[in-house]
Amino acid sequence: MNQSLTPAVEQVMRDAARLAVMPRFGTAGAALVADKREGNGGSEPVTAADRECEAILSERLAGLIPGAHVVGEEAVHHRPDLLDRLSAGTCWIVDPLDGTANFAAGTGPFGLLVALADNGIPVGGWILDPLSGRFCAALSGQGATIDGLAFRTAPAARARPVMAVTRLFPDSDRRARLLAELAEGAEVIDSPRCAADQYPRIAGGENDITLFTRTLPWDHAAGVLFLNEAGGRAARPDGTPYRCDDRREGLIAAVDPVIWDRTARQLESLGETLALTVEAA
Structure with a gap:
C-alpha cells in the first residue's frame, strides 16, 4: 500500500477534529442530541460532533480512493445494510467520535478512528487523539508509527500484568x-x-x-x-x-x-x- 496515504488521512482527520469536534468540547455544543438503542439493551449516545465529523470524514476519505465504499457508525445506525459493504472490495470504516459519553461530559478519553479494509481484512488503521494531538498509524505489512516515528511495543515486564x-x-x-x-x-x-x-x-x-x-x-x-x-x-x-x-x-x-x-x-x-x-x- 502506498505510504503517502497516511499523511493524506491524517490531514483529513485533523481537519475534521478541528472543524467538528474540538469547537464543541466543553461547551453546550457537546450535549447529546440522540441516544441509539442497541440490540443487547445498551445504548450509544450521539452528539452533533459525531454527525458533522462523520460527514466530513466520509466525503473527504471517499475522494482519496475513487470507488471505495464508506461505512460510518452513524450511517449504519440508519442503514444497517451498509455493513454488507465491509466484504465488498475496498472500504473505509469511520468512527467519527469514539468515547462520545466522555466527550459529552467534558472529559476524556475520546478520539477519531479510521480504517481501510480490503474484502473484510484491515489493511490501514489511523487513530487521532484530538486532546493531545497524538496520531497513530499502521499499514498492513509496513509497521506502525506514532506521530510519524516508527513504533514497536516492548514485552510485558510486570509480575502482575x-x-x-x-x-x-x-x-x-x-x-x-x-x-x-x-x-x-x-x-x-x-x-x-x-x-x-x-x-x-x-x-x-x-x-x-x-x-x-x-x-x-x-x-x-x-x-x-x-x-x-x-x-x-x-x-x-x-x-x-x-x-x-x-x-x-x-x-x-x-x-x-x-x-x-x-x-x-x-x-x-x-x-x-x-x-x-x-x-x-
Whole structure:
C-alpha cells in the first residue's frame, strides 16, 4: 500500500477534529442530541460532533480512493445494510467520535478512528487523539508509527500484568466472577468505552491486556491493525484473526504475543469466550 496515504488521512482527520469536534468540547455544543438503542439493551449516545465529523470524514476519505465504499457508525445506525459493504472490495470504516459519553461530559478519553479494509481484512488503521494531538498509524505489512516515528511495543515486564476489562457484560454476575478469577494473577481495572484510547495504551505498555466483548468494526479495525503491526497481538479468543465483516463477539488485545497466549489459555480454562450472548449447551 502506498505510504503517502497516511499523511493524506491524517490531514483529513485533523481537519475534521478541528472543524467538528474540538469547537464543541466543553461547551453546550457537546450535549447529546440522540441516544441509539442497541440490540443487547445498551445504548450509544450521539452528539452533533459525531454527525458533522462523520460527514466530513466520509466525503473527504471517499475522494482519496475513487470507488471505495464508506461505512460510518452513524450511517449504519440508519442503514444497517451498509455493513454488507465491509466484504465488498475496498472500504473505509469511520468512527467519527469514539468515547462520545466522555466527550459529552467534558472529559476524556475520546478520539477519531479510521480504517481501510480490503474484502473484510484491515489493511490501514489511523487513530487521532484530538486532546493531545497524538496520531497513530499502521499499514498492513509496513509497521506502525506514532506521530510519524516508527513504533514497536516492548514485552510485558510486570509480575502482575495490568488487565483492563470491558464493562459491556449484560450479566453483571458473570463479569464479577470473571474479574475475581483474573484478579488472582493480574491487576484488573475497568476499561472505559473508548477503543481509540485503549489500543495506544496497550501498545505503550500502560495496560498489558484489554478484554473486549463487543467488537464493532469502527471501534476495532484501526486499533487491531495498529497493535499487530507494532508487535503486539489482537485476535479473537480462539486465535483467529479479526475481520471487519465478522460479526462475532470477543477480542483479546495484548502488548505482546506471549501474554496474549497466556490470557487466552486462562479464559479457555474458565470457559469464557467474551461473547455477549452465550449459546445454550
